[in-house]
Amino acid sequence: MTNQLTKRSQDYSKWYNEIVIKSGLAEFSGIRGFMIIKPYGYSLWEIMKEKLDQMLKKSGHENVYFPLLIPKSIFSKEKKHTKILSEGCAVVTHYKLIKNKKKEFIIDKESRLEEELVIRPTSESIIWKTYKNWIQSYRDLPILLNQWGNVLRWEMRTRLFLRTNEFLWQEGHTAHSTQEEAIEEAEKILNIYTNFSEKILGIPVLQGIKPHTDKFYGSEKTYCIEAIMQDGKSLQIGTSHFLGQNFSKAFDVQFTNKNGKKEYVWSTSWGVSTRLIGGLIMTHSDDKGLILPPKVAPIQIVIIPIYQNKEKFDIIDDMVKKIVKIFEKEKIRVKYDNIKTLTPGWKFHEYEMKGVPIRINIGEDEVENKKVEVFRRDTREKMYLSWIDLKSSIIELLDNIQKNIYKKALDRTQKFLIKSDSYQDFKKIINNHGGFVLAHWDGTKNTVKKIQEETEATIRCIPFAFEREKGKCIYSGKPSFQRVIFSKSY
Structure with missing residues (x-):
């Protein structure tokens, strides 16, 4: 293998994979969709983890750990949540292997579990089953917990760090006595993620909320931060969900309020993952290899x-x-x-x-x-x-290097932020230039579907940074009350 990298302009995807491998961050494991994070890559993750962990603890959150395996009956409680996640679940059905006559290991059919166990794709279900035992009164609230661990989600198309079947992450799960407090928590976490991304990783982001067509299943609102990569595609850096009372109702988690009345608990969940390493690579690196911000570089x-x-x-x-x-x-x-x-x-x-x-x-x-x-x-x-x-x-x-890396990425982001009011113009931008395209949308799933089929672009978020303005949907011509961010994405 040559030491030279494929140029970004020649094959961006190949350039990315070569950097991951040649810089010693990770390698393919031989099992489709699973990677080996090498010492250099894991050192990078440890530093990122330590800095974000400090920010979360400073804001009042505590670390905890819940089981990797979730009984199927518990996982299935919140129906909207289960509907989408079940499509990519791995399920444990037996607990024992035996040798056959050929000395090969096979499943012992007699060891079938009484109840199948889901390998966690996320932990809302097992945590809310537990919260039912922990919460009785308003005095037990709020609960502000964070978990560092791994999850498993089957993916059709996988890429090192960006989309793998197993990945490392943190997932926060909080419980509150009021709707206002839970929404405030979800927004606070979004700001923590933003500060972490911009001030530590040097990755500029746009804050926004997901449209109703693309929110996290089981949530009332999904907040997100999106970053633009050097090839003009968007990468979702992190999400924070206001879950409303969906999980507390599914698991019957109620508390006695100050007036002695029973209420369902309000909740949030949120997370970022090793996908951040992929974002770090694609935001800053060049044709010579990695460029790492000093604040997270394993070797400064x-x-x-x-x-x-x-x-x-x-x-x-x-x-x-x-x-x-x-x-x-x-x-x-x-x-x-x-x-x-x-x-x-x-x-x-x-x-x-x-x-x-x-x-x-x-x-x-x-x-x-x-x-x-x-x-x-x-x-x-x-x-x-x-x-x-x-x-x-x-x-x-x-310090100057950290600032310069961020400024360079910020300048690029601003160049990739384009308004469009013509669908023909929109298609040219998406196909030839890429980036964040601010355009009007009529609010329907059908329009999103048609635009994605024709351009591969999706709505990344409804951005907070731009005021609402009336207009006409870029595709249907129907009335629109706000612009949204369209982009191709990872």
């Missing part, structure tokens, strides 16, 4: 010694170790790559592919002149920094 700085003999190496090694201590004291994630069996040129390419924000090269000249050669991954610029000012210069540079 790599230091590479350049020498010709052992005597020179010892001098360089002493200087590098002093620099490493300075960075580690500042809690900067630094790697000193002094492996002697690999050439500097190989290392340059490797860390560029991995998207390490800053590479520092130190050779004989650098030691003598008390300076270092610095390469920044986002712009591919080289500069020299003095040994004296190195700590402050590097901290400032990391």
